[in-house]
Amino acid sequence: MPVPKRVLTVFGTRPEAIKLFPVLHALEQDDRFDSRVCVSAQHRAMLDSVLEIAGLSPHYDLDLMKPNQSLDALTAAALTGLGAVMDEEKPDWVVVQGDTTTVMAGAIAAYYRQIPVCHVEAGLRSGDIYRPWPEEVNRKIVGSFATLHCAPTETAAKALRSENVDPKTVHVTGNTVIDALHWVTKEVAAKPELASGLADIEARFAGKHIVGMTSHRRENFGEGMEAIASAVREIASREDIAVIFPVHLNPNVRSVMNEALAGLDNVALIEPLDYPHFARLLDIAHIMLTDSGGVQEEAPALGKPVLVMRETTERPEGVEAGTAKLVGTDADTIIAEVGKLLDDTDAYEAMARAHNPFGDGHASQRICDLLAG
Incomplete structure (x- = not known):
């Protein structure tokens, strides 16, 4: 039996946790992977509530949140803290999601170690580097070197291809937030x-x-x-x-x-x-x-x-x-x-009544299959 691929998933905020917990559930249930989790806790209280409801216990918690922390201080702490975790874990993949400072720092830390990066929700662009700020540039940075770009829609995939990202690395998966919403809706129906x-x-x-x-x-x-x-x-x-x-x-x-x-x-x-x-x-x-x-x-x-x-x-x-x-x-x-x-x-x-263009609820499984190669 092949050795499972070690996947280190990195996140730090409530929105990241919501969009990644369906991916983590899928990874944990798949024998092809050894799933590891590191949180930066860029948003402490709001992150913890999602971890609890999703039944996730991170292997590493950097607890980086500080009152009135500047972006450069947060970036420096995230880059060094996440890098130390990667040195210990030596993962085959690092997975990041979206556009936060944790995403950008985690991807760069992986790049410095020549670890392939999977970017979930890749390719979103507003066209204005200050709206949203700093998220627009965070996404562009990760998009410039990620190994696997999981675009939620064809529009996002086109944006990546227009930036000369190798089309073979860009895949339309749907948005994992729809997977998460379906999951939590079922949970609430069963447990009001x-x-x-x-x-x-x-x-x-x-x-x-x-x-x-x-x-x-x-x-x-x-x-x-x-x-x-x-x-x-x-x-x-x-x-x-x-x-x-x-x-x-x-x-x-x-x-x-x-x-x-x-x-x-x-x-x-x-x-x-x-x-x-x-x-x-x-x-x-x-x-x-x-x-x-x-x-x-x-x-x-x-x-x-x-x-x-x-x-x-x-x-x-x-x-x-x-x-x-x-x-x-x-x-x-x-x-x-x-x-x-x-x-x-x-x-x-x-x-x-307009059609929701963001996915069908099966994005997480598509991402796992892409990571498995």
């Missing part, structure tokens, strides 16, 4: 108590249209975040809607949102949700208002229109398909676009 924590808020807002909201992008800090808060305050003045907003832990988000929105009758500012509860929020929401990347993929899988509070997106497939719409951070525009979806049934249905 996993997502019962929103019951009181649901009862409080019974009969209202729910606007689910997330906001955390660095490029929106400052004036952009203040404009978003102003828009939400105006939207929440409508009697027929309510906003449920799990507020990101970053103080650049919390301070602005608490000042503008705390105490409003139609706004629930709540702590970040674990994955089952976030899936429940997607399920009960009428509209999702977000600057997140993952929500642009997840919400359409449940037929929920997404208004994206950014000027650009590295996920143009959703905009092209009609499941998502870019609205920027201008308060008047956000207010108008939310109002249109609330008041114009045809406009709402056009987005809600």
Whole structure:
């Protein structure tokens, strides 16, 4: 029997964990692999909740999160910490996902050791190196030397080929976030108590249209975040809607949102949700208002229109398909676009019924097969 390939999967944030746990489940169940896991804990609390629900116990935890840590300090710590793990494990593959600082540092550490890199969710491009920042450049760096590029869509694959990436290394797998959403939906159906924590808020807002909201992008800090808060305050003045907003832990988000929105009758500012509860929020929401990347993929899988509070997106497939719409951070525009979806049934249905272009729920198995060669 062939010796199993040792695969070291590296991640550090909640979105990475969500999109990688289906891959890790597949690797663990496959005799072709010896699966090892290292987390940087770039986002500590929000990461841990996903590890718990997915039943994952990392072999290494670098615990790199520090208050108000600069990007260069985080990068240096991640590069040296992940490199030390690779020196000990000597993996046949290093797997990274997406666009975080952990992804970029992990891939470079592997490159320095001539270890092949598999980039999950490869090829996303906004075309603006400062939107999203620093994520756009992180992706481009990894895309310049990864051995295996697992593109979620044909659009992402074309972006890689246009950058002269060897077409033989680019494969359209679908997005693993759809695998994750299918998994957690089944878990909640079997164990409703996993997502019962929103019951009181649901009862409080019974009969209202729910606007689910997330906001955390660095490029929106400052004036952009203040404009978003102003828009939400105006939207929440409508009697027929309510906003449920799990507020990101970053103080650049919390301070602005608490000042503008705390105490409003139609706004629930709540702590970040674990994955089952976030899936429940997607399920009960009428509209999702977000600057997140993952929500642009997840919400359409449940037929929920997404208004994206950014000027650009590295996920143009959703905009092209009609499941998502870019609205920027201008308060008047956000207010108008939310109002249109609330008041114009045809406009709402056009987005809600649009085809989700991000996958069929089998991306993780395709990635395992590619790693096996």
